[in-house]
Amino acid sequence: xxxxxxxxxxxxxxxxxxxxxxxxxxxxxxxxxxxxxxxxxxxxxxxxxxxxxxxxxxxxxxxxxxxxxxxxxxxxxxxxxxxxxxxxxxxxxxxxxxxxxxxxxxxxxxxxxxxxxxxxxxxxxxxxxxxxxxxxxxxxxxxxxxxxxxxxxxxxxxxxxxxxxxxxxxxxxxxxxxxxxxxxxxxxxxxxxxxxxxxxxxxxxxxxxxxxxxxxxxxxxxxxxxxxxxxxxxxxxxxxxx
Ligand code: GEK
Numbered sequence: 469x470x471x472x473x474x475x476x477x478x479x480x481x482x483x484x485x486x487x488x489x490x491x492x493x494x495x496x497x498x499x500x501x502x503x504x505x506x507x508x509x510x511x512x513x514x515x516x517x518x519x520x521x522x523x524x525x526x527x528x529x530x531x532x533x534x535x536x537x538x539x540x541x542x543x544x545x546x547x548x549x550x551x552x553x554x555x556x557x558x559x560x561x562x563x564x565x566x567x568x569x570x571x572x573x574x575x576x577x578x579x580x581x582x583x584x585x586x587x588x589x590x591x592x593x594x595x596x597x598x599x600x601x602x603x604x605x606x607x608x609x610x611x612x613x614x615x616x617x618x619x620x621x622x623x624x625x626x627x628x629x630x631x632x633x634x635x636x637x638x639x640x641x642x643x644x645x646x647x648x649x650x651x652x653x654x655x656x657x658x659x660x661x662x663x664x665x666x667x668x669x670x671x672x673x674x675x676x677x678x679x680x681x682x683x684x685x686x687x688x689x690x691x692x693x694x695x696x697x698x699x700x701x702x703x704x705x706x707x708x709x710x
Contacts, residue, residue, distance in 0.1 A: 474498040477657075477664030485668035487533075487558035495534055495561070501655035502665070503600065504648060505699025509630050512697050512704055513537055514544035517595065520626055525550040525594035530585045531601025532556045535565040541597070542574045551577045557584045586613050590620035597628045600702075603673050611684055618689030618709060625709040627690065633703050634675045644701040651700065678703055 474494040485491075491498070499506055517540070521527060525548075529538045532554035542552065554569065556562050562582040569578050581588065585601070586609055596617055602610055617627060635641040652662050676684070682693045682705070690707035697704040 472497055474501065475661075477661040477668070480660050480664035480667070483668060484670075485665070485672045487556075487561055489560040492534070492558065492560035492564055496536070499533075499536075499600075501657065502652060503632075503702055504651045505697065505702055508699065509599070509697060509702075509704055510536055510540040513597065513599070513628060514540045516626070516628055516696075516706065517541040518544040520595055521545050521548060521550055522594070523549050526592055527552045528590065528593045528596040529554040530596060530598050531604070532565055532580075532599075533558075533561050535568050537597050537599045538565075538569060538578070539572070541595075542572065542576055542578070546575055549576060551579070553579050553581060555581045555583055555585050555588060557582065590617055593617060593621050593625055595626050595628070596621070597630075599628070599630045600632065602629060603631050603675055607674055607676075611688055614685060614688035614690075618707075621709045623710045627685070627707040628704065629681065629685070629707060630702070630704045631681065632673065632675050633678055633681070633701055635701070636677055636679075647700045648702075675701075678705070681705060 472494055474497045476490060476494060521541070527541060527550060529535070529541070529552065532538055533556060535554060538552060538554045554565060556565065559582060562580060566580045569580055572578070586605065590596070605613065635644060649662060678695065685693045685705070685707045689709070691710050692708045694706045695703060696706050
């Protein structure tokens with residue numbers, strides 16, 4: 469258990485954050501201790517999958533990391549025969565998620581693709597998940613990806629978008645940041661680790677406001693956008709094609 473504990477920023481850092489071998493080894497611990505509501509997000513996703521996915525559908529997990537979202541979806545829909553494609557562009561993540569999903573013996577047809585999600589074609593996604601992934605794409609490329617997703621979706625297609633966000637009000641921003649920091653302290657990150665990770669993510673993880681997300685999703689072709697969950701500065705939005 470201990471070798472899987474995230475101690476990457478124990479002595480601060482000077483390098484930009486990368487999804488490399490070291491991160492992939494501790495990723496499950498890192499995301500659970502860093503993202504408030506991550507466990508609930510997976511449950512919310514399971515509920516949405518159970519409600520939405522039907523036999524014959526094609527589901528995409530975009531930026532799948534170690535496959536937690538895929539596992540939540542597959543576990544909630546074991547009675548249905550459909551196709552799930554999990555995509556990530558980090559070789560270290562792909563190596564591990566391939567093993568996890570291959571050993572799962574899921575009744576569904578599961579495939580893992582190592583690629584930039586901006587470079588792949590989408591085949592009629594009935595459900596697509598961007599679980600804390602869009603925030604890592606250069607902002608100028610976000611709309612085009614969402615446009616291609618919406619354009620490829622059937623009329624009853626749905627996107628689940630989970631993101632870290634920021635707020636227009638300085639007071640709200642200060643409060644939510646402080647609560648997020650307190651969440652990290654609660655999970656035993658030191659001030660040095662918190663500062664190190666923050667520095668590493670600078671210009672790598674670029675947040676939008678909920679209003680910006682909603683406007684962009686509408687511009688991309690989604691008719692209805694609903695906030696289904698929020699934990700401090702982390703939100704989950706459901707965007708419906710029609
Ligand atoms: C979970 N959804 O556990 N193309 C493909 N993958 C990418 C790209 C890209 N352009 N950019 C970043 N990634 C997961 C957690 S983590 C979130 C997702 C986090 C990948 C990157 O390699 C990483 O694995 C993932 O997106 C983001 O529910 O670390 O906060």
